[in-house]
Amino acid sequence: MAYAAHTLFSHDPLAARFTRAVEGMRHWxxxxxxxxxxxxxxxxxxxxxxxxxxxxxxxxxxxxxxxADAV
Incomplete structure (x- = not known):
């Protein structure tokens, strides 16, 4: 029995969403x-x-x- 594990380290969707959320809160x-x-x-x-x-x-x-909208 063989299997292959493929992990992406270059792009983590959860980390990207978190980063956008933090940037959004900073902007707000x-x-x-x-x-x-x-x-x-x-x-x-x-x-x-x-x-x-x-x-x-x-x-x-x-x-x-x-x-405020101009910021």
């Missing part, structure tokens, strides 16, 4: 950090300061989302 975290940074900075501004730069308070979330 970077986006979240950027969103929080922009949102908090704009939210701390007065309505007058926001008006000076052409932003209304209702636009803050959208602007922070756009900044």
């Amino acid at each position: 975290r970077a986006q979240r950090v950027e969103f929080d940074k922009v949102y908090n900075e704009l939210a701390q501004m007065t309505d007058r300061d926001l008006a000076d730069i052409g932003i209304s308070r209702g636009q803050i979330r959208d602007i922070a989302k756009q900044a």
Whole structure:
């Protein structure tokens, strides 16, 4: 009785999926950090300061989302 064992060391699908998952979490975290940074900075501004730069308070979330998407 003879058999052959074939093992692939160059490509492990589980390791590749894990690596992509970790990269995805890092990217999501970077986006979240950027969103929080922009949102908090704009939210701390007065309505007058926001008006000076052409932003209304209702636009803050959208602007922070756009900044996070650019990461």
